Amino acid sequence: MKGVLLVNLGSPDSPEPKDVKKYLGEFLMDERVIDVPLWARTLLVKGIILNTRPKASAKAYKKIWWEEGSPLIVLSEQLQHKVQEEVEFPVALAMRYGSMTIKKGLQELVDKGVDEVFLIPLYPQFAMATTETITVLAEELRQQHFPNLKIESLPAFYNNPDYISVLAESIKADLKDKDYDHLLFSYHGVPERHIRKSDITKSHCKIDGSCCETPSIAHEFCYRHQCKEVTRLVGEHLELTPDSYSTSFQSRLGFDPWLQPYTDRTIERLGKKGVKKMAIVTPAFVSDCLETLEEIAMEGEEIFHEVGGQEFTTVPCLNTNMSWVKLLAQWINEWSETVVEA
Incomplete structure (x- = not known):
């Protein structure tokens, strides 16, 4: 059975x-x-x-x-x-x-x-x-x-076409009647060493800005590549312009290098740069949790308002x-x- x-x-x-x-x-x-x-x-x-x-x-x-x-x-x-x-x-x-x-x-x-x-x-x-x-x-x-x-x-299933469609359409539906200047894709962070440890080639992943875009069997187990790919595929599905969305990583712990750019600093940078209306989606999670409801929806919004941002929209996870x-x-x-x- x-x-x-x-x-x-x-x-x-x-x-x-x-x-x-x-x-x-x-x-x-x-x-x-x-x-x-x-x-x-x-x-x-x-x-x-x-x-x-x-x-x-x-x-x-x-x-x-x-x-x-x-x-x-x-x-x-x-x-x-x-x-x-x-x-x-x-x-x-x-x-x-x-x-x-x-x-x-x-x-x-x-x-x-x-x-x-x-x-x-x-x-x-x-x-x-x-x-x-x-x-x-x-x-x-x-x-x-x-x-x-x-x-x-x-x-x-990060690059499964059906999943990308479901995720993209859920984002589109939630933001349908909302105006925003920038859509930030925030993923849970991991230490950079995790990326290198998961590299089955032991040589491809250099976290240098190009390895995630260079085809490799290493991508099957590369969290960084898979996050960036979700952003890219959803951006294509929603026909977003390149400068209207970006990727960041949240929830770092300790002093070792973690995946960058960091979400809190990205929110701050975009706010200081003049972004007044920001929307954030968290595609590393399928269910809302502490990291989405408190770290992003509360702490993230507070940071955004402190640097002059006006409207901060958190897109719910897929949930049910x-x-x-x-x-x-x-x-x-x-x-x-x-x-x-x-």
């Missing part, structure tokens, strides 16, 4: 500091998130970050927390239910971090008689700290607890957009047909 497991990042159980600390501890101790030796990661996370960051993060979570719970969890659950209505297979939901574990999600499917799982990481682009950590953990859990289970994963729901269902049905033929 076939089944589907949707997997997103995760969330604390509550916006209280103790729950945020527990969540951050699990998240930041992942070797694919902070990819330094265990001793250094332990010193950094448990010795420094968890003694300072949970209170500030808890305040941020409290700003965006819904009555029903974490926006990311609530929206992901709504997505799961809508996808379930479109397919005949059991659809479960899990998070990479937090109490809604991948193990629980797999167990839920197994308890329903599932022996073939279509694992769908809810990230359009590949990254060590997102797609890879999900698929690696799922395989470890399969070997340890579900040896008879077959798992196949949906690859990064029915075109997105139907596209996921289409991919699931295509997978099931391929498995049957095999």
